[in-house]
Amino acid sequence: MGVSFETLNNTLIIKLNGELDHHSSTYIRDSIDEAILKKNPRNIIFDMSGLNFMDSSGIGVIIGRYKQITSNGGKVGIVSMKPQIKRIYEICGLKRIIPNYDSIKTAIEKL
Amino acid sequence: MGVSFETLNNTLIIKLNGELDHHSSTYIRDSIDEAILKKNPRNIIFDMSGLNFMDSSGIGVIIGRYKQITSNGGKVGIVSMKPQIKRIYEICGLKRIIPNYDSIKTAIEKL
Amino acid sequence: MRVDNEMKLEFLSKSQNESFARSVVAAFAAQLDPTIEEITEIKTAVSEAVTNAIIHGYEYQEGYVTIICRIIENTVEIEVIDKGKGIEDIEKARQPLYTSKPELERSGMGFTVMEAFMDQVDVISELGKGTTVIMKKTFKKEL
């Protein structure tokens, strides 16, 4: 499991790789919070193109960051979910609060 | 696990695929014996290029066919072993009785 | 009901065993030739139940998690068992968004995910004794 970061304008792009479960969530969460603290972005985008597995622990991580960013007036988007990830995103009702885009470019434009 | 056959001159080429263990050995053995009965080849060559796993049950299958073919004056060769298969071939002493070739072409020439 | 195949797996309640546990169940269920989608569903449901055993059942203390898998015709039956804390109110626990550990950023969606991905989910629990989650899924036969 890995996570890497990139900043574009005022947006932090969080690229998730491998499997996001309860075990990897601690490391992922800490890495993201460190990056947010350091770069102080307005918006964040989760790039899920490299994510192969996610369960509800991953949903918890995403919602936690969502609360943090939106409480500062920022916005959150998700891009490039594989079908299996998209299903859990829908089942868990994330769809209603975090929009999903086809590419990072569209996400940045639309956020 | 699969096995397929081809005949070249008087030689039956036995192509093994997947994993050869005790479980798959029954099916593999029966398929080979049926092909030998039908085509009555002089020599046989095991093409191992598609074989990913083999344990000593596989060695048993090879030795069984070796005894059958050599008792009729024929010869047996092995081609294209992956490193992990080659190690078990060496450890089990098959090396001393069944020669190993780089390609089917060389095997047919040298047998 | 004739059981066609059966296995039982016990492992320490360490979070690194979550991915191990779901791979084992997937490897066992593979004998029914499920689709990739069905395998993902099973892996996710098992991941939820095993994570719950570790976090809620044992509350990060050392204990053993047991998984029993049975194949009966084209159905897989999976039990995930812990001997931990137990659940006081199962009905409440199963409600979407309910979590007893919001401080750990739990989403409260574990049971909802299990129910969405499996055909049947039963929960047996006793306070101080532990919890057993029994999940069933029947694979569609190819025509």
Add this chain to the structure above:
Amino acid sequence: MRVDNEMKLEFLSKSQNESFARSVVAAFAAQLDPTIEEITEIKTAVSEAVTNAIIHGYEYQEGYVTIICRIIENTVEIEVIDKGKGIEDIEKARQPLYTSKPELERSGMGFTVMEAFMDQVDVISELGKGTTVIMKKTFKKEL
């Protein structure tokens, strides 16, 4: 000796479970970051011991095979246990080429392969009670 991780797997003595069993042990040992070669060695050794339990221990009758795996630092310890027939003369059984079932085209090389691929192989057996094969392998640490 502190055990860092542990699992126990029980399954029916069906030959289709041979590949399942070796995959499970490989998945568990994966936490030590072994090389592909080391993983193949472990899979092969486990395959030999499990096959022996099914063919020689239970002689194709239904029974349970148990595998216990422990991780202690960078060593994996694997026990393969059957409650079957047992071995009368362990020393003879371990000799290369010795097999009690030549009619099944057994090569008699199972124990030899286990010894070649693992650092240590111990056999405990009692007639009518069953057999336990204990294998150990230490992974080289990367420098």
